Amino acid sequence: MNLVVQHPELSDATVQALGAQLAAPAARRADGFARWSGVGLDREAVRALGEAHGVDAGLVPAGQRLADFRLMAFDMDSTLITIECIDEIADFIGRKPEVAAITEAAMRGEIKDFKESLRRRVALLEGLEESALQRVYDERLELTPGAPALLDAARSAGLKLLLVSGGFTFFTDRLRDRLGLDFARSNTLEVVDGRLTGRVLGEIVDAAGKREAVLEACRAIGCSPAQAVVLGDGANDLEMMGVAGVSVAYRAKPVVRAQTTYALNHCGLDAVVRLFSDAPGW
Structure with a gap:
């Protein structure tokens, strides 16, 4: 599963804090967006993570395509x-x-x-x-x-x-x-x-x-x-x-x-x- 984090004003400091908590740097970083691959968290942990950092966080299956x-x-x-x-x-x-x-x-x-x-x-x-x-x-x-x-x-x-x-x-x-x-x-x-x-x-x-x-x-x-x-x-x-x-x-x-x-x-x-x-x- 991949962790997708989004916020209109997603800061480098927030991405770094999340990386420290996840013990891994973001695999992808763009304006308002960051992604971590192979995250071993359940959905409740991801919801709590998003609330703690004030971001939208979602656990996305690898390869999920619109x-x-x-x-x-x-x-x-x-x-x-x-x-x-x-x-x-x-x-x-x-x-x-x-x-x-x-x-x-x-x-x-x-x-x-x-x-x-x-x-x-x-x-x-x-x-x-x-x-x-x-x-x-x-x-x-x-x-x-x-x-x-x-x-x-x-x-x-x-x-x-x-x-x-x-x-x-x-x-x-x-x-x-x-x-x-x-x-x-x-x-x-x-x-x-x-x-x-x-x-x-x-x-x-x-x-x-x-x-x-x-x-x-x-x-x-x-x-x-x-x-x-x-x-x-x-x-x-x-x-x-x-x-x-x-x-x-x-x-x-x-x-x-x-x-x-x-x-x-x-x-x-x-x-x-x-x-x-x-x-x-x-």
Whole structure:
């Protein structure tokens, strides 16, 4: 196994300290990146090492290539994009703190019934003009740093791209078209006479729905779930992460970091590329 350490401002002093602790110099050193080969540590030891030095550290199988995978799936809110869309929508009706508190509790895994938590939040949006959704998209929605580079790398390696969210089609459909993604799955807000009714149409995409979306995409392209890479940040991402060959917790809640293959707490999404041995300069 190889140890991959990353940080946007990875210093020589940190690399040297890690080398002293590992009793070996880095086999590869580049800006924001260092790699040690043949490391005899388990994943828990690597997580502790990363926390102690304030870096993103991952134990990577030798020869693990991005091109060996077929699908990359992204959660949307706070993963592919920097915001929680429902919280920003609620801001236009003066209820952001109330909605954000429910969102945060759900992402930490403290609310077990995601469907009910979503219904509660959406109900608070009743009466809001639909135009507020476009304002959130235009004025507040930003891609997470490193997202374009990761999407380009995945696409170049031949992977199909899925965006799956407990959020809303208004945003996932636009991002799918804008970014050239292959699949998108999320929830539909009911709108009547140009205003939100406070209801969601159809079956709500919860943790089980996210898992099924990944499995459906795998079936559509003819691959095993073991050939999927899944990224997310909240407790409702754990089921889809659990069926994937590789899971990445991005700036995630502790309950998620504890159960995934890798955790990125400091870097942008482009750091995912260097978890695979066909990354440039690896």
